[in-house]
Amino acid sequence: MSKKVYKGEEIEVYFDAEKCIHSGICVKGMPEVFDLKKRPWVNTVGASADKITAHIELVLVER
Template sequence: MKRYIGSNIDVLFDSEKCIHSGTCVRGLPNVFNVKKKPWVNADGERAEKIAALIETCPSGALQYILKTSEESK
């Protein structure tokens, strides 16, 4: 699992679980952009908005850790 560190949220990505639905890149293109390296910019949007989008990931390949709670979701 790869961890992308942001100021208020860390984004975790498990490439083996990903089904490439595109929910992330369509939902928050400033955060998830496969044309950039790294492809996840954990500071590209408010942490709460990133967390809400990650909750909609159909495969569970994306997870997050909010820095305020230190709980992984």
């Protein structure tokens, strides 16, 4: 299965296709960070590390 890490200076975002089944929530909720039209599609400098972490945690709770 697909697993990938997106490394930034302040944060590393891990994508695991088996666990990230609701990635659309990330794309809609933080388009400045998650943009499926760009490569790489995760922009670790699109928002602060704290905001990215909070959004991902929110998505995990909503699953």
